Amino acid sequence: MSRLYGDPIEVWTRDGDPIQFVWRDRLYLVRRVLDHWVVAREWWKTGESDPGERRFWRVEAGPGREVGSYELRFDTAGGDWLLLRGWD
Template sequence: MVRRFSDPVEVRVGVPEQPEAFIWRGRLYVVRQVLSQWRERRAWWRDALDAEEATVRPGAAIAVAAREQRVWRVEASPGWSFAPGVYDLAHDESAPRDRWSLIRVAD
């Protein structure tokens, strides 16, 4: 079963620019293995719904629709004694700050 989220996470990135660990809901998860990596378009409708009228500029919707995020599918666990799970971490490279989020968890 796959559950969807859009929770912000803090991610520690290693030398080949891959996630090594992340903090989700106050708990540290150690990445045991990177399973896959790809790019996907962001959910532009979420950005449109979350946008404040004061920050929306003409033509901004086109730029938002074209934004992509890099997704990493990792096997991780909150400790070596716990069974690992599969997590999808999204990195929004177009955000002004280094923004990561957890978007899917597979049980």
């Protein structure tokens, strides 16, 4: 079962991939990247000449022995990270 969140998170990366993140005051270690994709933002909707892109990762991560799947998003225009979705 998946849940939508859209919560801001703090992320540490290595070679561009997330290796750990803080969500709701807990540190999650990324155990494995399951998928990664990039979506260009539509300049005609934002009115910006360079609206950037959104980079997504689906990862297995957890704050200890617990492991779940999470979808993370990085917005290159604003430099913001979000935890979009989680699976039990």
